[in-house]
Structures are given as C-alpha cells and as structure tokens.
Amino acid sequence: MTNAADATTPGPTYLDSASSEPLHPAARATLLAALDQGYADPRRLHGPGRSARLLLDNARAVVAEALGVRADEVTFTSSGTDAVHRGLLGLHRARARVGDAIVHTAVEHSSVLHAAAWAPGEHRSVPVDAAGRVGVDDVIAAAGAGPTAVVAVQSANHEVGTTQPVAEVAARLDGTPLFVDACASAGRTPLPDGWSAAAASAHKWGGPAGVGVLLVRKGARWVSPFPHDDRVDARASGFENVPAALAAAAALQAVVAERDETSARQARLVDRVRAAVTAIPDTDVVGDPVDRLPHLVTFSFLYVDGEALVHALDRRGFGVASGSACTASTLEPSHVLAAMGALTHGNLRLSLTRDATKADVEAFLAVLPGAVAEIRADVGL
Structure with a gap:
C-alpha cells in the first residue's frame, strides 16, 4: 500500500546521527x-x-x-x-x-x-x-x-x-x-x-x-x-x-569550531520535537529535558511496535532508530529505558545531523502522527 506521503516526500531525510553522523x-x-x-x-x-x-x-x-x-x-x-x-x-x-x-x-x-x-x-x-x-x-x-x-x-x-x-x-x-x-x-x-x-x-x-x-x-x-x-x-x-x-x-x-552554533540550533529543534510529540495520545518523551545532549530525543508510543514504526517512517522518507541504541540490529528491548522505568517498546530515537534544518523537523512532525495512527489502526486501536 502506498501512502500519499510516499509520493510527496522529496527524498530520504537521515535523522539517526547518534548511530553515525554523515562524513564531514x-x-x-x-x-x-x-x-x-x-x-x-x-x-x-x-x-x-x-x-x-x-x-x-x-x-x-x-x-x-x-x-x-x-x-x-x-x-x-x-x-x-x-x-x-x-x-x-x-x-x-x-x-x-x-x-x-x-x-x-x-x-x-x-x-x-x-x-x-x-x-x-x-x-x-x-x-x-x-x-x-x-x-x-x-x-x-x-x-x-x-x-x-x-x-x-x-x-x-x-x-x-x-x-x-x-x-x-x-x-x-x-x-x-x-x-x-x-x-x-x-x-x-x-x-x-x-x-x-x-x-x-x-x-x-x-x-x-x-x-x-x-x-x-x-x-x-x-x-x-x-x-x-x-x-x-x-x-x-x-x-x-x-x-x-x-x-x-x-x-x-x-565540529568543535562549529559546536556552539550547531548545538544551540539543534537544541531549539529538539525542543520543538519534544513539545510537538506530546500532542500524540499515549506518548511518553523520555530523558532530561534540559541537561541533555543537544541533538537527541527519544519518545515511546503505547500500542505501537517500534520496528513497524521505523519501517513506516522509512517509507515516508525518514531514517530514525528504535530498540536499544546498542543492540538495535536485533531490536531488543532497551535496557536503558527499562532502567528508567519507561516504556521499552514502541520507542523512537531521533538524532539530528549537523545539517538538519527546521524544514526537516517540521516535515517529520507532519508525517509522524499519521504513521503512529496507521500502526495503531492495524492492531485494532
């Protein structure tokens, strides 16, 4: 099944720099x-x-x-x-x-x-x-x-x-x-x-x-x-x-020479994401909202399979991560989220590259609610 967003997304947007930043x-x-x-x-x-x-x-x-x-x-x-x-x-x-x-x-x-x-x-x-x-x-x-x-x-x-x-x-x-x-x-x-x-x-x-x-x-x-x-x-x-x-x-x-400007810009974009995803029902944004890395945010969705969400967003042109950040190839439940007492399934980690723009973030936020709703609908919710 082809989603309308598939046809309109101009190309893949990589939002997984915590795994690996594109070559400088x-x-x-x-x-x-x-x-x-x-x-x-x-x-x-x-x-x-x-x-x-x-x-x-x-x-x-x-x-x-x-x-x-x-x-x-x-x-x-x-x-x-x-x-x-x-x-x-x-x-x-x-x-x-x-x-x-x-x-x-x-x-x-x-x-x-x-x-x-x-x-x-x-x-x-x-x-x-x-x-x-x-x-x-x-x-x-x-x-x-x-x-x-x-x-x-x-x-x-x-x-x-x-x-x-x-x-x-x-x-x-x-x-x-x-x-x-x-x-x-x-x-x-x-x-x-x-x-x-x-x-x-x-x-x-x-x-x-x-x-x-x-x-x-x-x-x-x-x-x-x-x-x-x-x-x-x-x-x-x-x-x-x-x-x-x-x-x-x-x-x-x-990157050290550019760090202050890049970090300030990324922190503003992540703040925007943190605020926006809370509008999606049954969503938990995890991690310290202030004392944190500037480019990274993780959130979990109840009644959503993380692997399915990664695939859904990939079809819409966005590369993100789910599962444990250190065992993501097997999508094992995150020991980090478990230690925090947070939801260990249905989680998504978004991490901005140095070139990520406000337009990239807004485009991601525009398709995310539909992707979550689609997966929840597939399980009868």
Whole structure:
C-alpha cells in the first residue's frame, strides 16, 4: 500500500546521527589527500614511513587540542567499542592488587556492560532515576561496598541524551579510577573533568567509521588487558589506519569550531520535537529535558511496535532508530529505558545531523502522527 506521503516526500531525510553522523566535508577532503601519503607503516625509518608517522602524530595533536588533553594521552583504536574495552579493562587490570569489582551505571552502553561481564570479579550496577541520571551518592555507595578496581560513568546517555554527573562522582571517589564512555558526546560537548581513561568514536562526530579514540590520563595506572603489539603506541594493537585517523582529527577540529552554533540550533529543534510529540495520545518523551545532549530525543508510543514504526517512517522518507541504541540490529528491548522505568517498546530515537534544518523537523512532525495512527489502526486501536 502506498501512502500519499510516499509520493510527496522529496527524498530520504537521515535523522539517526547518534548511530553515525554523515562524513564531514573536512574529513572527506583530508582522507582523500592522506591516502596518497599515509599508506606506509609509521614505525619504519624510510621516507614513506616517516611521512606516515608525521601524519599520525599530527592527527594525535589535533585530537588532543580539540578535546583539551595532552597529545600523549591520545591513542587511536579500531573503533569506539575497542577504545571502551581497552580503557575500562586497562584500568581494571592495573588495580588487580586492590580489588576486582567494576561499578557502572545501569544505563551504560553495551560495550561497557559486556566488558564488565567479561572481566574477572564482580560488577555492580547502579540504578538511575526516571530521567536516566545516576545519583552521585549511589555511585559512591556502590564503590564503597567492597574492593573496587574501577568505576564507569558515561558522559551522556547514548539513547536518551541525559548527561551524567561525572565530575561530581570523580571528586568523591578518593583514588578509585573513573572510566568515562564519551562516545555519545565527544565533539558535541566538552569532556567532563575527573576521568582516568575515556573513550570516543569518530563516526559519531562525522569522522570515518573504524576509528576510535582512547584517552588515558597522564599518571593514571593503566595496563593493557590484551597481548602486547609492537606498534607506535603501546596502548593500541594492529596497523594504524593513518589516513582515517587524520580524517577523524580534521572532522573533530571542524565540529568543535562549529559546536556552539550547531548545538544551540539543534537544541531549539529538539525542543520543538519534544513539545510537538506530546500532542500524540499515549506518548511518553523520555530523558532530561534540559541537561541533555543537544541533538537527541527519544519518545515511546503505547500500542505501537517500534520496528513497524521505523519501517513506516522509512517509507515516508525518514531514517530514525528504535530498540536499544546498542543492540538495535536485533531490536531488543532497551535496557536503558527499562532502567528508567519507561516504556521499552514502541520507542523512537531521533538524532539530528549537523545539517538538519527546521524544514526537516517540521516535515517529520507532519508525517509522524499519521504513521503512529496507521500502526495503531492495524492492531485494532
């Protein structure tokens, strides 16, 4: 069946930047230029090797400046997930004589949860409130419940956008290292204070996929949890993708320079969405309305199947997400929404790209009520 909106929608509008932001023009230009110069092994002493090493060092310096860290605190990994695993497990391994427990919030990304479950020792999950925010006192109590190797608190939630009190937690940990998954926020908001290790993912800010960033604070105790590899950076393994790292750095530099204007514009558009969707009956907008990522909003519809809604909106020319943000390929119920006590089915996550316009948002809002009503009608409502 062809809906009238199918014929009138001019083309697909991508509203899933929380999964992956389209490649930034700065990244594209840099990647193409670097492919001809960054192919060699940066460990080698010949000319092409030295050229590749120079590009890799330059990429590290640019990322460090953009994130407000030291260049020697930056490591390029094969993905954001790889950076999460190395950061969290490296802190954990370095504290083996102190304790083996990992404390984490209940709404961490699956990469954190899987790493915590894989590591030897117990892992303690800290509950969150209805907005998806963890309580500082609750984290400190969990960390003090027994010998603790590391605490993990994300900078902002990847699924509902709520920011977390990272600096406040860090100020009270009394020596226990803090790991911060900043994949959802890096480039969009400044890094919070107090972390011992942190992780970011380039494709979230418009860099190429397959580039993660691991940050290990100077002086932090960190030991590689994986076999050693004789690379330029001892915290990483495998042949560095020098052109991609340089492209990721170029994109990050560009988005940080544009951040204030982009964030303000996106926050206004998300406010418009949050207000508009409440007019649809039996709709719950989740996440903190103020202390949140500027580009992201999630809402749930009673009596609606999330997968069906994604397909309905895709037919109307809009690419959005449903299910858990970290297991969306299987559309498993969201552990984040469950931890918040929110409706876990019929949810939709909209995340704006840097180029999203008011016209894009208004067009989406124009077709959303009809798509929801259509699905509800199909089940007899």
